[in-house]
Amino acid sequence: MNTSYSTQQYNQEQLNTIESGIQPIPDITVETAHITPRSLYSFVRIVQLVLRFPNYCRHWMQQRHRRRVDIERIDSFLRKNVVLNISQINEDEHISINWIVDPSQSFYYYWSSIVSIAVLYNFIILIGRSAFLLLQERLLIIWLICDYLCDLCYIIDTFIQTRKGYLEQGLIVRDLEKLRKHYKQSRRFLFDIISLLPTDLLYLIPTCYLLPSLRFNRLFRVYRFFEFSNKVETQTNHPNIFRLVSLLIIILILIHWNACFYFIISRWIGYSTDSWVYNMTMPTGTTLTTQYLYSFFWSTLVLTNIGEVPPPETNIETLFVTADFLTGVIVFATIVGNVGSIIASMNAVRADFRQKVDQVKQYMTFRKVGNELERRVITWFDYLWLQKQVVNEDLVLDSLPQKLRVEIAKHIHLAALKRVPIFAEAQPGLLVELVTRLKLQIFSPGDYVCRKGDIGKEMYIIKRGRLHVVSDDGTKIFVTLEEGSVFGEISILNIPGSKTGNRRTANIRSVGYSDLFCLTKQDLWEVLVEYPSARDTLIERGKAHLRKDNLLDENAAQIAQQDQAALPEKLTQLQKNIDYLETRIARIMGEYKAIMIKLNRRLQFIEQLAEKNSIIMIDENKKNTLNLVGIDTSDDDV
Ligand SMILES: Nc1nc2c(ncn2[C@@H]2O[C@@H]3COP(=O)(O)O[C@H]3[C@H]2O)c(=O)[nH]1
Numbered sequence: 117m118n119t120s121y122s123t124q125q126y127n128q129e130q131l132n133t134i135e136s137g138i139q140p141i142p143d144i145t146v147e148t149a150h151i152t153p154r155s156l157y158s159f160v161r162i163v164q165l166v167l168r169f170p171n172y173c174r175h176w177m178q179q180r181h182r183r184r185v186d187i188e189r190i191d192s193f194l195r196k197n198v199v200l201n202i203s204q205i206n207e208d209e210h211i212s213i214n215w216i217v218d219p220s221q222s223f224y225y226y227w228s229s230i231v232s233i234a235v236l237y238n239f240i241i242l243i244g245r246s247a248f249l250l251l252q253e254r255l256l257i258i259w260l261i262c263d264y265l266c267d268l269c270y271i272i273d274t275f276i277q278t279r280k281g282y283l284e285q286g287l288i289v290r291d292l293e294k295l296r297k298h299y300k301q302s303r304r305f306l307f308d309i310i311s312l313l314p315t316d317l318l319y320l321i322p323t324c325y326l327l328p329s330l331r332f333n334r335l336f337r338v339y340r341f342f343e344f345s346n347k348v349e350t351q352t353n354h355p356n357i358f359r360l361v362s363l364l365i366i367i368l369i370l371i372h373w374n375a376c377f378y379f380i381i382s383r384w385i386g387y388s389t390d391s392w393v394y395n396m397t398m399p400t401g402t403t404l405t406t407q408y409l410y411s412f413f414w415s416t417l418v419l420t421n422i423g424e425v426p427p428p429e430t431n432i433e434t435l436f437v438t439a440d441f442l443t444g445v446i447v448f449a450t451i452v453g454n455v456g457s458i459i460a461s462m463n464a465v466r467a468d469f470r471q472k473v474d475q476v477k478q479y480m481t482f483r484k485v486g487n488e489l490e491r492r493v494i495t496w497f498d499y500l501w502l503q504k505q506v507v508n509e510d511l512v513l514d515s516l517p518q519k520l521r522v523e524i525a526k527h528i529h530l531a532a533l534k535r536v537p538i539f540a541e542a543q544p545g546l547l548v549e550l551v552t553r554l555k556l557q558i559f560s561p562g563d564y565v566c567r568k569g570d571i572g573k574e575m576y577i578i579k580r581g582r583l584h585v586v587s588d589d590g591t592k593i594f595v596t597l598e599e600g601s602v603f604g605e606i607s608i609l610n611i612p613g614s615k616t617g618n619r620r621t622a623n624i625r626s627v628g629y630s631d632l633f634c635l636t637k638q639d640l641w642e643v644l645v646e647y648p649s650a651r652d653t654l655i656e657r658g659k660a661h662l663r664k665d666n667l668l669d670e671n672a673a674q675i676a677q678q679d680q681a682a683l684p685e686k687l688t689q690l691q692k693n694i695d696y697l698e699t700r701i702a703r704i705m706g707e708y709k710a711i712m713i714k715l716n717r718r719l720q721f722i723e724q725l726a727e728k729n730s731i732i733m734i735d736e737n738k739k740n741t742l743n744l745v746g747i748d749t750s751d752d753d754v
Contacts (some may be wrong), residue, residue: 216281216290224280225351228344231273234266235341238334240372245328247376247383247411250404252328263316263331270337274308304339311336356462363454370447371419374440375411381436390429392437419444420451469506473497496560499629505558525551529633532579535600538653546647553639559626565604566624572607574636581630586623597624606658608637609651612680613673614662621667 217224245252245259252259278299281288289295299305311334318324345362352358382394400406417425418440428434460467476497480490500506513521529551533539539547556579559565565576568588578601585595585603597603607620614621644651662668 214290214292215279216288216295217276217279218281218288224276225344225347227273227276228340228347231269231337232341232344234269235335235337237262237266238331239338239341240369242328242331242334243373243376244408247379248404248407250407252326254404256326259328266334267312270308270312270334273337273340274312277304277308307336307339356458359458360455363451363458367447367451370443371412371415374419374443375408375415377436378414379407379411381432385430385432390433391426392428392430392433415440419447421445421448465506469497469501492560492562496558499560500558503558503631505556505631509556522548522552525554529554532633533577536577536602537600538602538650538657542650543647546643546650549643549646550635553635553643554633555635557632557634559630559632561626561628563626563630564623565626565630565632566620566622568620568623570620571618572604572620572637574634575602575604575608575640577602577633577635579631579633581632582627583630584625584627586625588623590623590625594622596627602654602657605640605654606661608640609655609658611655611658611662611668611673612676613669613671614658615667615669616662621662621665 217227241259241262278296279292280299281290281295282298283289289298313333315330315333318330319326324330349355349358349362379394385393387394387396394407394410395401398406398410401410414425416422418437421441421444425437428437473494476493477490480493513524516524526548530547533547533551533554539550554577557576559581565583566572578597578599580599582599583597583601583603584593585597586593603624604620606614607616607618610618644654659668659673
């Protein structure tokens with residue numbers, strides 16, 4: 117028989133034996149009454165799993181190794197055969213192998229919240245246990261469990277810090293070596309190492325046995341709590357409430373620490389030795405609750421400077437109380453300042469709005485606009501406040517880049533715009549162009565949005581509300597425009613054949629309050645240049661209205677339409693003419709250049725000729741002169 121069979125085979129055999137053996141046990145003997153077949157089976161499964169564990173590990177390692185080899189092979193293949201961005205390959209390789217923590221992702225956020233709890237535990241409990249010995253003694257086991265759970269949390273956090281990505285040229289770094297180096301060079305590393313020092317090994321010294329103060333180095337990780345709190349402050353939708361709560365927590369922790377110091381100093385001086393220190397002889401003075409509550413009360417009184425406390429009697433007491441008073445002044449100023457600014461910023465929008473309303477009211481009184489108009493303006497402001505339309509969106513979003521502003525505008529307006537029938541089928545690009553240009557306007561009951569004959573400067577889309585198209589005297593209602601309707605486009609579209617030109621063709625009156633998206637003429641034209649089909653739809657709609665009201669000059673419209681139709685042909689002809697002209701000009705330019713070159717050459721020739729002639733003339737003159745004075749000039753040398 118082959119004895120070298122694998123552990124797996126052995127375990128399988130064992131399991132088979134047990135599975136076949138355990139089923140038919142009919143009754144259980146007294147000695148094994150507590151061992152049921154089920155528990156036996158579970159036990160065997162556990163043993164089996166434990167025995168298989170090395171196999172699992174080996175298998176996992178082999179898989180990992182195989183994956184690495186595969187990636188390296190693919191990488192070398194790509195390097196040899198394909199022109200690829202090598203850095204990208206490396207990056208992908210890291211993505212597939214390395215586990216990196218992206219600090220902007222929610223995992224890091226949630227993990228930070230767990231670490232913050234551990235930090236807070238150490239920050240609050242360690243000093244409490246050091247001061248109040250009863251607290252330490254009573255829940256010792258729980259404290260030890262919590263202590264080591266927090267330590268575990270710190271260890272995991274340190275590991276996560278070594279894997280925490282950071283940005284380099286806008287991209288998250290995924291190279292482990294770089295990440296480790298970056299972490300080691302940071303101050304966090306120093307704090308983390310100090311907070312991980314196993315100072316509780318000193319418990320082994322008899323005098324230091326289970327002293328909580330030996331673990332104070334754990335407080336060095338407090339930076340993680342502040343990091344988390346900053347993150348929450350930027351992420352929460354209620355930053356002011358968060359600020360108030362954090363301020364309160366910080367103050368409570370400060371008072372708690374001060375209370376603990378008070379109790380430690382009292383113990384050091386001796387309980388009940390004078391009127392300042394903690395009095396153990398007071399009723400229930402020896403109980404933990406009274407000890408803590410009294411110390412906390414004392415600390416609150418001193419730090420907030422709001423109550424009488426027994427005066428200090430010894431030097432150390434005086435020093436402590438003086439330091440406390442000074443801290444108290446700072447704490448008090450901080451509370452007042454912070455709470456004041458938080459409340460101010462909480463009410464900033466309302467205060468700003470109130471100020472605006474007051475200014476307008478004062479102005480109306482000053483200019484004596486009349487009660488009716490005043491009432492209308494005030495109710496308009498009320499509606500604005502109710503609809504939460506008081507924020508100046510342009511001002512608020514000014515700090516955002518254009519892309520993000522478009523995203524926000526899309527989110528707010530796109531749904532409403534899609535409900536508009538004429539835009540329902542429009543290209544998405546057109547809607548995006550429109551949403552970024554729309555401005556919300558609110559009209560009160562009875563307000564005229566358009567008056568016949570006025571020059572049109574904008575068109576409107578009804579977001580909410582109802583409007584009437586009315587006769588000039590306002591008594592007759594022709595049509596009711598509902599949510600999603602578009603109006604005011606006729607006078608800004610330059611419709612060919614329109615008898616009214618750029619003048620409003622109808623009166624539009626708001627029935628109740630109406631929220632309208634407003635689009636200026638310039639913005640509309642800028643958009644429609646890019647989307648001619650949408651322009652045609654709008655023009656056709658406008659024409660239908662004009663036709664109905666007999667405001668369309670059909671002849672002029674037809675001529676304009678013919679002109680429009682002939683436009684492509686005209687353009688082609690124009691194009692041809694330009695081409696012909698271009699060729700002619702090029703030819704003429706060529707001829708001109710050739711003539712210029714010829715002319716140049718002739719001029720040069722004439723110049724040379726002129727030069728030669730003048731030399732000959734000078735020579736002739738010289739000869740004549742020499743002959744006159746009797747010198748023979750027949751010799752060539754002369
Ligand atoms: N002329 C006309 N305009 C209407 C009618 N119904 C709605 N309107 C809109 O009322 C708007 C008034 O201003 P415009 O003339 O610019 O554009 C007009 C149309 O968009 C109608 O029956 N006739």
